[in-house]
Amino acid sequence: MRRQDMNELVASIFSGLIIDENEQAYFVQKNGITFRLEKTEGVHALGDAVEGFGYQNQKEEWCMTTNIPTIRKNQYGLGEVVGSRRDLGVFVNIGLPDKDVAVSLDELPVMRELWPKKGDHVMITLSVDEKGRLWGNLADEKYFQALGKPADEELLNKDVAATVYRLKLVGTFVITDDYHLGFIHPSERYQEPRLGEKVAARVIGIRPDGSLNLSLKPRAHEAISDDAAMLLALLNRAPENQMNYTDKSDPEEIQKMFGISKGQFKREMGNLMKQRLVEQKDGVTRLVKKND
Numbered sequence: 158m159r160r161q162d163m164n165e166l167v168a169s170i171f172s173g174l175i176i177d178e179n180e181q182a183y184f185v186q187k188n189g190i191t192f193r194l195e196k197t198e199g200v201h202a203l204g205d206a207v208e209g210f211g212y213q214n215q216k217e218e219w220c221m222t223t224n225i226p227t228i229r230k231n232q233y234g235l236g237e238v239v240g241s242r243r244d245l246g247v248f249v250n251i252g253l254p255d256k257d258v259a260v261s262l263d264e265l266p267v268m269r270e271l272w273p274k275k276g277d278h279v280m281i282t283l284s285v286d287e288k289g290r291l292w293g294n295l296a297d298e299k300y301f302q303a304l305g306k307p308a309d310e311e312l313l314n315k316d317v318a319a320t321v322y323r324l325k326l327v328g329t330f331v332i333t334d335d336y337h338l339g340f341i342h343p344s345e346r347y348q349e350p351r352l353g354e355k356v357a358a359r360v361i362g363i364r365p366d367g368s369l370n371l372s373l374k375p376r377a378h379e380a381i382s383d384d385a386a387m388l389l390a391l392l393n394r395a396p397e398n399q400m401n402y403t404d405k406s407d408p409e410e411i412q413k414m415f416g417i418s419k420g421q422f423k424r425e426m427g428n429l430m431k432q433r434l435v436e437q438k439d440g441v442t443r444l445v446k447k448n449d
Contacts, residue, residue: 163190166211168230168283168291173221175205185209185221192221195254199223212291214255226252233282233296235320238273238353247273249281249293258283260293266324266352273353278320280332298323301330305338307367312337312360319358319371321350331356331371339369346373384417385425389434391415392444399443 166187173187175194183194185207192211194201201207209221210229228234228251236249239257246265248257260281265272273279280300281293301322319331319339329341329350341358343349350356350373362370392398402411404426408419415422426442429435433445 163289164285164287166190167285167289168210168212170208170210170225170229172206172208175201175203175207178203183207187211190219192219194221194223212253212256213289214253216255220255222253224252228252228258228281228283228293230283230285233280233300235278235280236293238275238277238279240275241272243269247279249279251281251283251293256291258291258293260295264295271324271349271351273351277351277353277355279353280322296322298330301332301338304336305332305368306336308337308360308363308369309367310363312369313363315360317358317360317369317371319356321352321354321356324349324352331358333369337367337369339371341371341373345371382425382428384415384421385429388415388422388425388429389444392435392442397443399441401441403437403440403442405440 171187173185173192175183176186176191177184178196180196182196183201185192185194192209194207194209207221207223209223210225211219211221214220226234228236234251236251236258238247239250241247244262246260246262248259251258258281260279279293280296282296284292284294286292317333317335317337317339319333321329321331323330328343329346331339331341333339339358341350345361356373358371358373359376360369361372364370392400402414402422404423406419411417411419411422417425426435426437430437435442436445
């Protein structure tokens with residue numbers, strides 16, 4: 158078996174002939190290499206030609222699947238991160254039943270806290286090394302430029318969901334669910350998002366090329382002060398998410414309980430009520446649940 162023949166078949170679509178079978182699987186041959194095809198994928202007969210995707214599973218057995226992954230050599234797709242290993246990189250599910258693909262730490266941020274976490278998504282293609290091992294390779298900027306589509310002015314000040322695909326000192330590069338490219342300047346975020354992280358962003362500008370300037374910070378009227386955050390935290394921990402303090406409560410009781418003046422208490426509560434985060438009724442302030 159030539160290494161070149163093997164590497165050409167791994168992570169590729171090809172047709173082979175069924176030369177044998179047992180109770181669980183068919184055995185498909187191509188260029189002198191035999192691949193295992195599970196019978197759960199369909200019924201075939203000896204001598205049939207079968208088209209599928211070749212790979213090595215976790216046990217390093219040669220396998221074929223007729224459920225062809227979107228992600229393969231020279232074909233990019235979004236894969237879900239399922240784990241990581243400090244000395245290797247992150248593992249991505251590309252749809253194979255018994256094999257996750259590693260993205261090498263050489264392609265990941267130097268700071269490990271910025272690595273994708275389980276549940277994040279990365280855009281990758283596949284490659285095969287000299288030993289026939291399968292690797293995931295991150296899509297480069299050129300690919301995203303070709304994938305992205307220009308946005309129009311109607312998106313200005315709208316909220317968008319986006320996935321981080323590139324981290325640079327100048328800022329964070331993302332692609333929205335609608336395939337618009339976006340940029341987040343460090344001044345428009347409280348902390349740097351991870352590679353592959355899904356973020357909720359706001360469109361603060363549209364560039365001449367149709368890409369977006371985004372912010373991860375709340376709108377001015379949505380921002381809440383430290384005192385308001387403290388009141389929300391107390392309500393979250395309180396029994397039934399309510400407390401027996403309102404705008405009409407005694408100033409001394411408010412000062413003793415919360416450490417702020419009644420005037421400040423009223424301002425913060427007013428802000429929270431305008432945003433429908435809390436409500437006051439019958440001498441009680443309670444948290445407004447999202448499904449209320």
